[in-house]
Amino acid sequence: MVKNIFLALGLTLPLIGCVTTAPQVATTKNYSVDSDTYQSTGKSQRIKTIVLHYTVSDNERSIKTLTTGNVSAHYLILDKNDDKIYNLVPESERAWHAGEGGFTGRTILNDTSIGIEIVNAGIKPEYRDALKNGDMDYHPYEHYVAFDELQIKKVAQLVQDIARRYDISPKNIIGHADMAPSRKIDPGAKFPWERLYSEYGIGAWYDEVDKQYFMQQVQLATPTIREVKQAFRDYGYQMNTTDVWDKESRDVIYAFQLHFRPLKPTGIMDIETYAILKALNKKYAGRDDFY
Ligand SMILES: [Zn+2]
Known part of the structure; x- marks a missing residue:
């Protein structure tokens, strides 16, 4: 109704004499950027966090969802016996993987994180409805689908590389559930965080x-x-x-x-x-x- 307010008030807008012309935008350049003479010391990487996910679907559907919809991730690791990791979004751009939540004081994690999706079914089909009758609030370890060994190797090596390049602190290598506990449970109980720490030196683990x-x-x-x-x-x-x-x-x-x-x-x-x-x-x- 707002756009009709002038009519409702009996007012009309003066339409005559309103010929618009495009402004003349100046194109001359009176500066040059010098990146060499002075350098700041107070600076750090923009990427602070790595968020790991599972896709809850198979290879084909995961590819479709992450390449055609409005969710995405920087990297996708299929459940396939080859050496490929797919880079879907350049690391310099935002992928839409984290959503609402936060960790170590940061929110809007899509701004400052790299997202990695691993193709995995999540909860075994026979247990998908297990929480519905109210007998249990949370899925136990046995309900989760195990990751393929090659996937784990690829994730570990990729995370190792990203963490080194951006100097990411160990506790900022997290699962989606860590940053959004009431919305997400991925990458689930069978993601081997302890192995990543002990075998690859990635992430946090206690003594x-x-x-x-x-x-x-x-x-x-x-x-x-x-x-x-x-x-x-x-x-x-x-x-x-x-x-x-x-x-x-x-x-x-x-x-x-x-x-x-x-x-x-x-x-x-x-x-x-x-x-x-x-x-x-x-x-x-x-x-x-x-x-
Ligand atoms: Zn997720």
Whole structure:
């Protein structure tokens, strides 16, 4: 109705004498760019995070979705016995893979991340409806489809290369679930984060000795919900500040367990989960540059 407001008020716009002409845009150039004489020292890479995904479909459908729709990723790793990794979006451009969420204080992760999609079915077909009848809130380890060994090798080597080129900090190599725990569970419980750390030196992992130490500590003094939630925020998760373990905060626990205790992801806080979180915070303290 807004465009009719002038008519509604009995007003008319003066249309006569409104001949528009294109402005004369100046084309002369009175400058040259000198990139050599002075250089700043306060700078860093724009790419800060690597986000790993699974596609929940087969090769053909994954290619179609990621090349024709309005979702995309920088890299696609098919479930195929060859040495190819497909680069769908140049690293200098934004791919539309992350969506809403955040990690280590950054939101709008499409601006600052590289997205890698791995073709994998996600949850086994027979378990897809397992959460619908309300008997369970989260999929256990067995419900997830394993990744092909060659895919894992390719992902690991690609992430190794990207992390080195952009100097990405270990804890910023994450899964989609880590940054959007209430929306996403990929790359799921069968993505081998521990192997990536131990065999390829990629991403974050805790030291067992620290975990054991914190397990003892927790039994001496039980932390409050508030303290546990703060520990999640310290690591980088977007954890709410309520005093209860509501669904939203259990989603964060589940995402964390998928990543760091994949054999037993429950969405329920327990001593081992908290000890792992504390061990990670000890090892990866400090924040990125936010200048
Ligand atoms: Zn995803």
